[in-house]
Amino acid sequence: MPNDQPQISVQTPAKMRKRYDNFIGGKWVAPVKGRYFTDSSPIDGRILAEVARSSAEDVELALDAAHAARDAWGRTAPAERARLLNRVADRIEENLELLAHTETLDNGKPIRETRAADIPLGADHFRYFAGCIRAEEGSLGELDNDTVAYHFKEPMGVVGQIIPWNFPFLMAAWKMAPALATGNCVVIKPASDTPLSLAVLMDLIADVLPPGVLNVVNGHGSEVGAPLAANPRIAKIAFTGETTTGRQIMQYASENLIPMTLELGGKSPNIFFADVMAEDDAFLDKALEGFALFAFNKGEVCTCPSRALVQESIFDKFLEKAVARVGKIKLGNPLDPTTMMGAQASRGQLEKILNYIKVGKDEGARLAIGGEQAHLGGGLENGFYIKPTVFVGHNKMRIFQEEIFGPVLSVTTFKTLEDAIAIGNDTLYGLGAGVWSRNGTTAYRVGREIQAGRVWTNCYHMYPAHAAFGGYKQSGFGRETHKMIMEHYQQTKNLLVSYSPNAMGFF
């Protein structure tokens, strides 16, 4: 780590607390058992805050507050709910620097990402769903001259949401905004590794939303997540995480007969057809950028393009350029605005990723670049850094099949369009995919055949509101970041009304 990088001090003492309790009923409430855990930064291991280590009793308190607020919030006019959600977005934008710094400190992701993506996109999701709910309407069916079927969309009531640590703020926004817009009250659990951006947000919006509408319970998965997911007082559960816990969430939901949405990861193929190299131009440069995006957010992205499929006829030439591009990824202190790749989120992550690098070597994959931990100086000795790593191998290898959740790319080759589709689909997962071609027909055919919920075509890693996001196969179900997610947070009420004065004639 060069020492000439500008050191960015975090000017948040007034707004970042030393200790965070639970945000319940519009105020901070200490955990019932009085326990706290220490939240530290993966950048350098420094302690950031004490955070409530809550238990099932705290989940009950949050549910009490949410149920007390649900009727009034559900009846609040859509225009008013939209106004408040837009105000939340305003507060996020007004405090972009604070939130971006908090997120970077807590997660280790580069400040250039939190400034440009996580936080502004989070604000935009609130604006998007504020707009959607204004435009929402039910329907009526005129069944005959005297009989009408009205369909009203009603809130479900109180919903539970469990947020992962890889996009702590953005994933929370994805889930909170549609739930609140549709008139639900929320009990949300952030990941215990990364609770701070949501906690900081609560202080920023405490005066915006009515008490009890949005409640945050901090703590660990087994001690807060499970009691929340299993609780009979939630009407729906939303979860992003891994498959075994996804199954457990479904089991809990089955016991209470409630719906759920799950997003469970992927092993996304990024497919490069030979024609990307037909010219040495801006498009080729864009494709090389797309190849290198496996290292975006240090690979800790459910849609990480962790498998690259490159057409045989260009394989060597393309890989040479692509690996050179990967070599230019700047690894370093995430607070440095020029850093492109920061610290892995935890020691557990670091060790898991290093183990997969070993698996790749054991399986006989060829290492093209990286393949080891990066030991950075300049105060970052206690951080968790890994060099962007590219392996060349075949799709049956474990490094092609298992989600590593780190900056590790597995590259293989294909001959024909049909090959590309077959290899691309030879995975348990189906969350994302990338297709790169100058030929629109090729891109369309492959995009339609790939079994994944999002196929980025001549782009990757864009997450705008109004484009549906979610998985096929073991990647889960439900579609977020589009107005269609609102249906997952709504009941449909049908009023079947007869305006006829005459007997129905059944009896």
Place this chain on the structure above:
Amino acid sequence: MIERVVVTPEAAEVIRRLKAQHGLLIFHQSGGCCEGTAPMCFRERDFHVGARDVLLGVIEGCPFYVGAAEYKYWEYFQLTIDITSGGGDSFSLEAADGVRFLSRSRMFADAEAQELDAAGPPPRGPEAFRPLAAGAE
């Protein structure tokens, strides 16, 4: 007999402590994002084993399962369950104490793989555990 899953002394100690605290435990190797591709440790009653889940072995008296689809890729790897500091939030019980189980793996040598093949596939489903546990305890 070749074990498909073994445990380090440090991880074994954590398992014994969790058992004392929570009672009978079950392990299920997870896939997918965030804390995926790591062993999840639950109270036995909190996780329903599916009929196709594969019982890889028993560690400290606790069954260790992997999903049927994942097993295809783990068949020729021995897992060593280890423990690391520095969490990663998870529904897995030990994470609340700031530690995390992880699976290290090693590819079986050809002779080992042949012996495993000769022994036949490992048992599946919730019923698979008890007879094996009786032998393992």
